Amino acid sequence: MADDLSELPDAVEADYRLERSVISAVSAALEAMDTDAIDAVLDPLHPADIADLLEQISSGQRRALLGLWSMGIDGEILSELDENLREEVIGYLPEGVLSEAVREMESDDVVDLVEDLEDDQQELILGALKHADRVAVELALSYPEYSAGRLMQRELVVAPEHWSVGQTIDFLRRDETLPEQFYHVILVDPGYHPTGYVTLGKLLGSPRATKLTKIMEESFRTIPVTQAEEDVAYAFNQYHLISAPVVDENDRLVGVITIDDAMIVLDDEAEEDILRLAGVSGEESLSDRTLETVRQRLPWLGVNLFTAILASVVISQFEAILAQIVALAVLMPIVASMGGNAGTQSLTVAVRALATKDLTGSNVWRVVRREATAGLINGMIFAVVMGAVGVIWFGTPMLAVVIAVAMVVNMVVAALAGILIPIGLEKLGVDPALASGAFVTTVTDVVGFFAFLGLAAILLI
Amino acid sequence: MADDLSELPDAVEADYRLERSVISAVSAALEAMDTDAIDAVLDPLHPADIADLLEQISSGQRRALLGLWSMGIDGEILSELDENLREEVIGYLPEGVLSEAVREMESDDVVDLVEDLEDDQQELILGALKHADRVAVELALSYPEYSAGRLMQRELVVAPEHWSVGQTIDFLRRDETLPEQFYHVILVDPGYHPTGYVTLGKLLGSPRATKLTKIMEESFRTIPVTQAEEDVAYAFNQYHLISAPVVDENDRLVGVITIDDAMIVLDDEAEEDILRLAGVSGEESLSDRTLETVRQRLPWLGVNLFTAILASVVISQFEAILAQIVALAVLMPIVASMGGNAGTQSLTVAVRALATKDLTGSNVWRVVRREATAGLINGMIFAVVMGAVGVIWFGTPMLAVVIAVAMVVNMVVAALAGILIPIGLEKLGVDPALASGAFVTTVTDVVGFFAFLGLAAILLI
Structure with missing residues (x-):
C-alpha cells in the first residue's frame, strides 16, 4: 500500500x-509501560523516522523504550541512527536482537555501523555475522577510514562484456542473490576488470539479441x-x-558505490x-550530553x-x-569588529x-586580487561613513581621519588574510575549515587595534 | 572506451x-587563436569539467574562447555552468548554437537554465524549443520558484498497475521515447494516480508472468x-x-524527481x-567580478x-x-570576544x-537547557583562567573578580542567544542562517561590555 504522506498526516x-x-504518544506509552501502544505508534514509521525519534527523546526515555521495545529495533533503524547514539543503543539491546539486526544488513551498512564502535562491541557484532559476511566486513575494515573501500558495497551485478541483452536478463532471472537495489550491470573482461556499464533502462528497452557492448554508456568512471x-x-x-565500480590497485573490480551513499558523505562533509x-567539532550532535558539549x-x-589576550597585549x-x-x-572595537567580519x-x-x-x-x-x-x-x-560618525559624535576631525584610515587598512588586511590563510593551511595539509577562523580573527584584531591606536598615537598627540 | 581516471591523468x-x-593549454591555444588545439584539449573533457574551466579562466579569456569555440558549447555544458555565468555565456553564443544546445536538453534542465535569465534571453531560448517542449517548460515555470514543480522532469515511465512483467518489458522495448535515465516504473490506476513503483532490478529479476503488483516496493512516497x-x-x-513521483493537487501524476537533482539541491542548501x-549572500560565486563581490x-x-556602533555607545x-x-x-574586548565565539x-x-x-x-x-x-x-x-591572568597581569584581585563574573554572565547569555534567536527567527519565517549572526553578536557585545564595565563601575570605585 502507498504510504503517501498526504494520506498519512x-x-x-x-x-x-x-x-x-x-x-507525545510514545512518551505517554512509555510512562504507562504499554508495549502495545508503542508498537501501534512506531510500527508504521519509516526506520529513519524511528531513528529520529530515538534521537529526540531524552536519554532516560531512550533507555525505557529500548527496554520495552527492543524486539522492534532492526538493522535498518541501527543504520539510520546518529553515530553518537549507536554505542548507547547497542549497549541496551539483548544479544539476540542485535545479532538478528546485523545479519539482515548489507555489508556496507555493517561496516558503517561497526567502524566507530569500541572493540568489545565490534567483536560482538562481527561474531553475530555469517562467516562470509564477517570476512567481507573485516576486509572492508582493512581499508583506510573514510576511503572508498569503507563506503562500497560488495554485492555486485556483473556480466561478461560479450553477453547479449537476452543472456543477461536470463541470468538476472536465475540469480537469487541480487542486491536489494542496483541500477547498472557492470561489464567485466575475463580478468574481472570493469570495462563499462549498462543501465537497467537500456537493458529493458533493447531487443534480446542486442550485444551489451552496443548499449553500454559512453563514459564511465572507476574509483580506486x-x-x-x-x-x-x-x-x-x-x-x-x-x-560507480570500485577497483583495487590492479584495476580489478572489488565493489560498487551508489549515489545514496555518496549523498550522505556529501551532506556530512x-x-x-x-x-x-x-569552531565546533565536526562530530558534535544534538543528542550529546552537556559534558560532551562542553568538551566539544x-x-x-x-x-x-x-588570541583575545594577544589583542589585549597590543x-x-x-x-x-x-x-x-x-x-x-x-571607538576601537569598531575597527576590529569590521575587520573580523570582512575576514570571515x-x-x-x-x-x-x-x-x-x-x-x-x-x-x-x-x-x-578581487x-x-x-x-x-x-x-x-x-x-x-565611520569618519562622518566620528566627527559628529566626538567633534574631532583628526579622530575621524584616524578611524577612517585604520578601517581601510584593516579591511584590506582582513580580505587578504581571509583568502591567503585557508590556501596556506590547505597547502600544509590542514583542513582550512578547522583552523582558518582563529588565524584570521587574530590578524584582524591585532591589526585593527594596532592600526587604530598606533595612528592615534602619531596623529592625535 | 573506459575513461577511467587513473588511465587519463x-x-x-x-x-x-x-x-x-x-x-594552461587552453590559455596558450587562445593566445594563438588555434581552434584545433582548443578542440584537442576540450573534446575529451566531461561537460562538467568544461564548465569548471569556463569558470576558472578570466572573463577576457572566456569571451575569446566562446568566440573561437562556440560550436563546442552544448546543452550539457550550459546545464553544468554556474548560474552567475550563464547569462554572460549565453550572450556570447550565436543564436543557432544556442537553439541547438537547448533543444537537446531535458525539460527540467531547460527550466533550470531559463528560470533566472532576463526576459529577452528567456524568450530567445523558449522560442528555440519545439512546441511541446516549450509548453512543458512554461508549465513548469508556472509553479513557484524552488518548488518540486520546477525541479521535476516530465519525461515519465509508467505502467497500468494490472500489467505483468512481460507486458511491461515488451512496452519498454517498443517505446522509443524512453528518458535517458530512469530507475523505476511508476504504477498508475486508470485515473493516472500513482499507486506504487517497481524497481528496474525487480523487473529484470522476475519471470515474465509475474504481476507488477507482486513485486512493487512496499513503501513509496509521492511529492506534492x-x-x-x-x-x-x-x-x-x-x-x-x-x-519519487510528483503529484498535483488531485493526486494525479505530473512528473518525477530523481536523486541526482535532489543531491544538487541538498548541496546548494x-x-x-x-x-x-x-554574512555572505548565498548567491555569491567565485567567478563574480569585483564590484559584484563588493555589493554582495x-x-x-x-x-x-x-551593531558595532551600538556596542560603542554602551x-x-x-x-x-x-x-x-x-x-x-x-581587558574589555576579551569578554566580548569570548561571548561572540560561544554564541556563534x-x-x-x-x-x-x-x-x-x-x-x-x-x-x-x-x-x-543543555x-x-x-x-x-x-x-x-x-x-x-582569565581571573588568574587578570591578577598576574594587573595585580588587582578585584579586577580579576570583575572579569571572571562578566565572563560567566556573557557566556551564559551567549549560549541562550545562540539557540533562542535562530528558533525565534524560524518561527517568524525568516531564514535563521541569514540573520541570527547579527543579532547574536550584538547581544554578546552589548552584554559583554555592559557586564564588564558595569561591574567595574560598582566594584572598583
Whole structure:
C-alpha cells in the first residue's frame, strides 16, 4: 500500500518533520509501560523516522523504550541512527536482537555501523555475522577510514562484456542473490576488470539479441579503492554518477558505490565544514550530553581566549594615549569588529571554494586580487561613513581621519588574510575549515587595534 | 572506451580537480587563436569539467574562447555552468548554437537554465524549443520558484498497475521515447494516480508472468508539486529515495524527481547556509567580478557597523571609569570576544539542527537547557583562567573578580542567544542562517561590555 504522506498526516508533517504528537504518544506509552501502544505508534514509521525519534527523546526515555521495545529495533533503524547514539543503543539491546539486526544488513551498512564502535562491541557484532559476511566486513575494515573501500558495497551485478541483452536478463532471472537495489550491470573482461556499464533502462528497452557492448554508456568512471570518500562524493556530484565500480590497485573490480551513499558523505562533509567554521567539532550532535558539549566547544574557546589576550597585549602598548583620550577606547572595537567580519566573509568563500575544487592554481591570483580590491572598496565606503560618525559624535576631525584610515587598512588586511590563510593551511595539509577562523580573527584584531591606536598615537598627540 | 581516471591523468587529477596543464593549454591555444588545439584539449573533457574551466579562466579569456569555440558549447555544458555565468555565456553564443544546445536538453534542465535569465534571453531560448517542449517548460515555470514543480522532469515511465512483467518489458522495448535515465516504473490506476513503483532490478529479476503488483516496493512516497525543494531534498536524504513521483493537487501524476537533482539541491542548501552564516549572500560565486563581490558583502558589513556602533555607545556610558582605570580598556574586548565565539558555536549548531529538522518542539527545551548549562560550565572554566591572568597581569584581585563574573554572565547569555534567536527567527519565517549572526553578536557585545564595565563601575570605585 502507498504510504503517501498526504494520506498519512499523523506520522510526519508536510515538510517531513516528525509530528510532535508521535513523540507525545510514545512518551505517554512509555510512562504507562504499554508495549502495545508503542508498537501501534512506531510500527508504521519509516526506520529513519524511528531513528529520529530515538534521537529526540531524552536519554532516560531512550533507555525505557529500548527496554520495552527492543524486539522492534532492526538493522535498518541501527543504520539510520546518529553515530553518537549507536554505542548507547547497542549497549541496551539483548544479544539476540542485535545479532538478528546485523545479519539482515548489507555489508556496507555493517561496516558503517561497526567502524566507530569500541572493540568489545565490534567483536560482538562481527561474531553475530555469517562467516562470509564477517570476512567481507573485516576486509572492508582493512581499508583506510573514510576511503572508498569503507563506503562500497560488495554485492555486485556483473556480466561478461560479450553477453547479449537476452543472456543477461536470463541470468538476472536465475540469480537469487541480487542486491536489494542496483541500477547498472557492470561489464567485466575475463580478468574481472570493469570495462563499462549498462543501465537497467537500456537493458529493458533493447531487443534480446542486442550485444551489451552496443548499449553500454559512453563514459564511465572507476574509483580506486583507496580514494578519499570526500573525493568520491565530489565525483558523484560533478559527473552525476548513479553508481560507480570500485577497483583495487590492479584495476580489478572489488565493489560498487551508489549515489545514496555518496549523498550522505556529501551532506556530512558540508555539515562538518559548517560546524568547523564556527569552531565546533565536526562530530558534535544534538543528542550529546552537556559534558560532551562542553568538551566539544572548549578547545576553540581556549584558542580564542589566547588570541583575545594577544589583542589585549597590543592594546596595553597604548595605555598612555588611552588614558588621555577615552574616545579611543570607545571607538576601537569598531575597527576590529569590521575587520573580523570582512575576514570571515572572505575566509568562508575561500574555504568553500577549496572544498568544491573551484579555487585552483589557475585562478588563485585573480581571486586574491578581487578580494583585496573588494576589501579596499568596502573599506573606503565604511571609512567615509565611520569618519562622518566620528566627527559628529566626538567633534574631532583628526579622530575621524584616524578611524577612517585604520578601517581601510584593516579591511584590506582582513580580505587578504581571509583568502591567503585557508590556501596556506590547505597547502600544509590542514583542513582550512578547522583552523582558518582563529588565524584570521587574530590578524584582524591585532591589526585593527594596532592600526587604530598606533595612528592615534602619531596623529592625535 | 573506459575513461577511467587513473588511465587519463592528463585531464583531471586523482582527486578530480581540473589539471592546471589543461587550463594552461587552453590559455596558450587562445593566445594563438588555434581552434584545433582548443578542440584537442576540450573534446575529451566531461561537460562538467568544461564548465569548471569556463569558470576558472578570466572573463577576457572566456569571451575569446566562446568566440573561437562556440560550436563546442552544448546543452550539457550550459546545464553544468554556474548560474552567475550563464547569462554572460549565453550572450556570447550565436543564436543557432544556442537553439541547438537547448533543444537537446531535458525539460527540467531547460527550466533550470531559463528560470533566472532576463526576459529577452528567456524568450530567445523558449522560442528555440519545439512546441511541446516549450509548453512543458512554461508549465513548469508556472509553479513557484524552488518548488518540486520546477525541479521535476516530465519525461515519465509508467505502467497500468494490472500489467505483468512481460507486458511491461515488451512496452519498454517498443517505446522509443524512453528518458535517458530512469530507475523505476511508476504504477498508475486508470485515473493516472500513482499507486506504487517497481524497481528496474525487480523487473529484470522476475519471470515474465509475474504481476507488477507482486513485486512493487512496499513503501513509496509521492511529492506534492508545490512542495519546497529543500523539503524534497530532505525527503530523498531521509528516506534514501532514488526517484519519487510528483503529484498535483488531485493526486494525479505530473512528473518525477530523481536523486541526482535532489543531491544538487541538498548541496546548494548547505552551501547557502554556510555562506549566509558568514554574512555572505548565498548567491555569491567565485567567478563574480569585483564590484559584484563588493555589493554582495556590503549589506552585512553595514549591519555589523551598526551593531558595532551600538556596542560603542554602551562603552561610552562608562567613559568616566575608563579614564580612571585604563586596564579596563585593555581587558574589555576579551569578554566580548569570548561571548561572540560561544554564541556563534551555539547558533551554528542550532541553525544546522533546524535545517536538518532535528531540533523540534519535542526536544527544544532539553537542548536550550543543555546549551545554557554548557555555557555556564565553559564560562566558569574561562572565568577562572582569565581571573588568574587578570591578577598576574594587573595585580588587582578585584579586577580579576570583575572579569571572571562578566565572563560567566556573557557566556551564559551567549549560549541562550545562540539557540533562542535562530528558533525565534524560524518561527517568524525568516531564514535563521541569514540573520541570527547579527543579532547574536550584538547581544554578546552589548552584554559583554555592559557586564564588564558595569561591574567595574560598582566594584572598583
